[in-house]
Amino acid sequence: MRMTEPNETWGWPTEYDDVSGAVAICGVGESDHTKASGRTVPEIVGSAVERALDDAGLEPTDVDGLMHIPLPEQFDVAAFHAHFGTDHDMWESRAGGGMRWAATAPYEAAHALRDGKASIILNTFGVAWATQRSQMVGGPGQSHAQELFKQNLEIPMGWFPQPVYFATVARRHMYEFGTRQEDLGAVAVACRRHANLNPGAVMHEKTLSMEQYLDAPTIVAPFRKEDCCLISDGGAAYVMTTPERARDMSRPVVEVAGVGLGNSVTGAHWAQQPAFTSTPQVFAAPVAFAMAGIDPGDVDVYTCYDPFTIHTVMQIEDSGFCEKGGGGAFASSGALAYDSGVLPTNTHGGLLSHAYVLGIAHVVEVVRQLRGEAAAQVPDAEIGVYGGYTGPQASTLVLRRAP
Amino acid sequence: MRDRSAVMRTRQEFPLPDLAWEPTAEFWAGAARGELRIPRCDACGRLHWYPEPECRSCTGTAHTWETMSGRGTLFSWVVVTHAFLPQFADLTPFVPALVAIDEDPGVRVPTRMVDCEPDALDFGTEVRAVFRPLTFTGIDGSVAAPLFVPA
Numbered sequence: 001m002r003m004t005e006p007n008e009t010w011g012w013p014t015e016y017d018d019v020s021g022a023v024a025i026c027g028v029g030e031s032d033h034t035k036a037s038g039r040t041v042p043e044i045v046g047s048a049v050e051r052a053l054d055d056a057g058l059e060p061t062d063v064d065g066l067m068h069i070p071l072p073e074q075f076d077v078a079a080f081h082a083h084f085g086t087d088h089d090m091w092e093s094r095a096g097g098g099m100r101w102a103a104t105a106p107y108e109a110a111h112a113l114r115d116g117k118a119s120i121i122l123n124t125f126g127v128a129w130a131t132q133r134s135q136m137v138g139g140p141g142q143s144h145a146q147e148l149f150k151q152n153l154e155i156p157m158g159w160f161p162q163p164v165y166f167a168t169v170a171r172r173h174m175y176e177f178g179t180r181q182e183d184l185g186a187v188a189v190a191c192r193r194h195a196n197l198n199p200g201a202v203m204h205e206k207t208l209s210m211e212q213y214l215d216a217p218t219i220v221a222p223f224r225k226e227d228c229c230l231i232s233d234g235g236a237a238y239v240m241t242t243p244e245r246a247r248d249m250s251r252p253v254v255e256v257a258g259v260g261l262g263n264s265v266t267g268a269h270w271a272q273q274p275a276f277t278s279t280p281q282v283f284a285a286p287v288a289f290a291m292a293g294i295d296p297g298d299v300d301v302y303t304c305y306d307p308f309t310i311h312t313v314m315q316i317e318d319s320g321f322c323e324k325g326g327g328g329a330f331a332s333s334g335a336l337a338y339d340s341g342v343l344p345t346n347t348h349g350g351l352l353s354h355a356y357v358l359g360i361a362h363v364v365e366v367v368r369q370l371r372g373e374a375a376a377q378v379p380d381a382e383i384g385v386y387g388g389y390t391g392p393q394a395s396t397l398v399l400r401r402a403p
Numbered sequence: 404m405r406d407r408s409a410v411m412r413t414r415q416e417f418p419l420p421d422l423a424w425e426p427t428a429e430f431w432a433g434a435a436r437g438e439l440r441i442p443r444c445d446a447c448g449r450l451h452w453y454p455e456p457e458c459r460s461c462t463g464t465a466h467t468w469e470t471m472s473g474r475g476t477l478f479s480w481v482v483v484t485h486a487f488l489p490q491f492a493d494l495t496p497f498v499p500a501l502v503a504i505d506e507d508p509g510v511r512v513p514t515r516m517v518d519c520e521p522d523a524l525d526f527g528t529e530v531r532a533v534f535r536p537l538t539f540t541g542i543d544g545s546v547a548a549p550l551f552v553p554a
Contacts, residue, residue, distance in 0.1 A: 137411050138487050146411055149453045152420040152427040156537055156548060159499040159513040160418075161487050168501060172479040175526045219485035221521075269453055271501055271511055276479070 010274040013283040014261040019110035020291050023256045024246035025399065027056025027239035028364040033202050033355030036130040037233040045075035045126035045235040046083040052237040057250045058120060060084035063239075065118025067096025067105050068125065075124045075235075091118040098125035098358030099305060100261065100388035103397035107259040109240045119241060125360040126235020133231055140231065140356075147268055154271065162307060165270065167223040170310040173277040174222065176325065179313065181222060183328030185213040187309040188226040188352055190336040195349025197338075198375035202232050203353040227309040229351035236360040238367065243402065252371045257294070257383070258398035260287030267392040279311070280394035281318035281387055288396035289320070294383060296320040299398075301369045301378045302343050303362035304387035306350040312336075315387045316343065319396065338376040347376045362386050363397065370401040418490050418539055419546050426454045429468045434547045437534045439473045441510060442466035452510045473532035474554065475504040478511050482521045490539035496521075502530055502551050518552045529554040 029051030031044045053060060060080075068074040075083075077092045091112055096105040105123040112118045129140055136142040141161025144150050154160055159168070173179050192208035195201035208226060216224040246253045262283030266273040275282070289296065296319060304315045313327035321343050322330040336345040348354045348365040355361060366384035368374040381401070388395040414421060422431050433440030444451040446463030457464055480500035486492045498516040503509070516524060517535065531554045536545035 137413055137417075141487065142411050145413070145417075148421075148424060149426070149455065151417070152424050153430070153453060154513045155418045156420045156546065157499055157513045157515050157550075158483065158491060158494060158497055159501075163487065164481055164483060164499055167481040168479045168499070171481060172526075175479075217484070218482065221482040221484070223481075265459055269455075271513055272452060272459075272509075274509065 010266070011262055011264045011280050011283050013287045014263060016107060016259060016261065016287060016291070018291055019107055019259060020257050021243060021255055022110040023106050023113060023240050024243040024402070025106070025238050025254045025256070025367050026241050026246040026249050026251055027052045027058065028237070028367045029053070029055055030200065030236040030361055030364055031126065031234050033200060033232050033234035033357065034130070035202070035232060036133070037128070038131055039128060039233055041073040041126045041128050041235070042075055042079045042083060044128060044233060045124050045237065046079070048126065048235040048237045049075065049080070049083070049122060049124060052122065052239050055251065056239045058239065060086050061088055062120050063090065063122050064088070065091040065093070065109070065112055065121030067093045067108065067121060067123040069097025069101055070094045071097070075126065091121070096123040096125070098360040099390045100393045100395040102359040102363050103386050103388040103395035104259060104261055106240060106256045106397060110256065113242055119245070121240045122237055123240065123360070124235065124237040125358060127356065127358065128233045129356065130231050130233045149269060159271070163220045163223055163228050166308040166310055167220045169277060170308070171222050173310060173313065176277055177328065179328035181214065182210065183313065183332050184222070184227055184309040185210050186331040187312045187336065188213055190331065191306070191346050191350045191352040194338055194347050194376045195353035198348050198354060200375070201349040201354040202230050203349060223308065226352070229307045230353070230356045232355045234355045234357045236357050236364050238360070238363055253402035254367050254370045255400050255402050256397065257400040258288035258290070258292030258396070260284040260291070260396045262394045264392055270391050277314065278324070279314050279318045279389055281315050281389070281396065284394045285319035285387070285396045288398050292398040292400070294398065299343065299383055299385050300381040301347060301366060301384040302345045302387070303348070303350070303365050303385070304346065305359045305362065305389040306346055306352055309352065311389060312345065312350070315389065315394070316345070319387055338378055344378045347374060347378060359386070359388050366399050370399055416542055416544060418488060419537060419542060419544065422546065431546060433468070433470065434534055434549050439471040439512070439532045439549045440468045441471050441504070442468045450507045450510050471504055471506050473549070475502040475512070475530055475551070476508070477516070477524060477526060477528040477530055478503045479526070480516055480524055490542055492540040498524070500551065512549065515550045516552070517550045
């Protein structure tokens with residue numbers, strides 16, 4: 001193994017107190033996921049919220065807490081009231097949304113519930129990047145293009161945007177651990193198979209074989225197009241409350257069992273991250289698993305933020321589902337399959353083949369799996385995990401079907 | 404109706420660097436003279452890269468720029484055949500890379516490999532800096548940058 005083992009600490013876990021059993025997810029909903037639709041983000045998220053409230057059996061006026069992320073045009077309290085014609089007081093948090101926040105919003109919500117700030121809390125996220133793409137600088141790379149060190153040291157060299165960053169990581173992972181092109185392909189093919197079973201997935205009708213994957217030209221070698229996530233318009237939402245209240249509602253109760261957050265010392269400048277081929281799941285997952293009182297082997301279904309195939313490989317390793325460096329062989333063994341794998345992974349199709357909703361639909365999928373309502377259902381799934389990622393941070397959310 | 408509120412405004416010369424931006428101005432001024440310049444933290448004596456306000460090793464806030472040998476090893480690289488920015492259109496195919504410099508292999512310089520066969524590159528390939536003008540499709544002017552060739 002050629003890994004350049006960092007001789008210094010390259011990250012740390014955020015200290016979290018125990019919120020196991022303090023919050024439940026009682027409703028989930030997604031907008032339609034589409035290619036360029038002409039819809040705005042508030043329209044998209046509004047439709048996801050309507051479906052989440054229907055699922056929970058709640059009215060808009062029942063919602064007294066709203067979480068989102070401070071990106072332009074997100075579904076804030078003003079947008080909520082404009083969408084539903086309401087005007088009641090709401091607790092508002094900007095520590096929600098997708099990516100790593102899709103896992104940690106329940107931690108913030110648990111505190112808000114305990115402190116009496118809110119009793120029914122929505123977390124929402126959406127994008128219209130398929131519609132907006134042509135106007136954005138490097139598409140989803142735009143937020144990176146706005147960062148001045150990247151703008152002045154990376155982009156002039158052509159080291160931009162995300163497909164370039166993470167193809168660089170993937171090539172290094174291949175060198176350090178012997179990961180093969182076919183291993184990355186196994187991730188893409190497994191996700192596509194799951195999407196083919198999921199009518200809500202953007203790639204529902206388009207199949208992908210390993211042969212097709214390998215025959216495709218590279219766009220940023222070693223990545224082919226199918227190593228890269230979709231760009232789509234869509235949103236999702238989930239509703240949180242106390243487990244006590246959730247038991248009085250119509251849906252099967254899914255409780256938060258553990259949450260963890262990991263951080264990298266290099267922040268957004270991951271070109272300099274000492275452990276170049278790792279993610280901060282190294283720090284996040286052990287916290288969440290300890291809080292939940294589980295081992296990685298107890299997990300029945302896993303979803304992880306998968307903007308590129310290499311992220312699934314790395315997060316599986318870094319969360320302890322296999323040894324470091326073994327993620328590629330793990331994927332190639334068939335481990336990710338919903339019906340026969342040891343770790344059914346991204347069973348809705350993931351960012352690669354379901355939709356690019358930046359992780360919030362991954363949480364929705366785990367909830368559906370634990371309720372027994374998923375399109376590609378894992379038999380009798382009881383414990384499900386979402387791994388979130390943003391580059392500077394990674395997060396882990398453990399959900400459990402309540403007995 | 405199309406919502407334009409998420410759209411970013413860029414400098415006219417983007418993706419050329421902003422030579423006036425203080426934190427990296429010396430990197431580009433050095434490149435114009437044919438020198439690879441990297442700052443060293445005055446407090447802990449380690450190379451301080453990127454030149455962020457605080458040193459990552461010791462949180463020191465003062466640093467002094469030094470001229471490096473320009474020698475290093477290839478840490479990783481990719482071959483870009485799809486232009487992710489319209490300004491990259493005339494560059495493809497090109498080879499963005501991270502080079503670990505000899506003075507401290509933990510310092511990785513984002514760069515491009517030039518004058519090489521991509522298929523012949525390998526991990527640990529010894530490389531050296533050459534100073535070439537960056538130019539982009541549709542953008543006036545150029546800026547000298549440390550690109551790398553096999554040593």
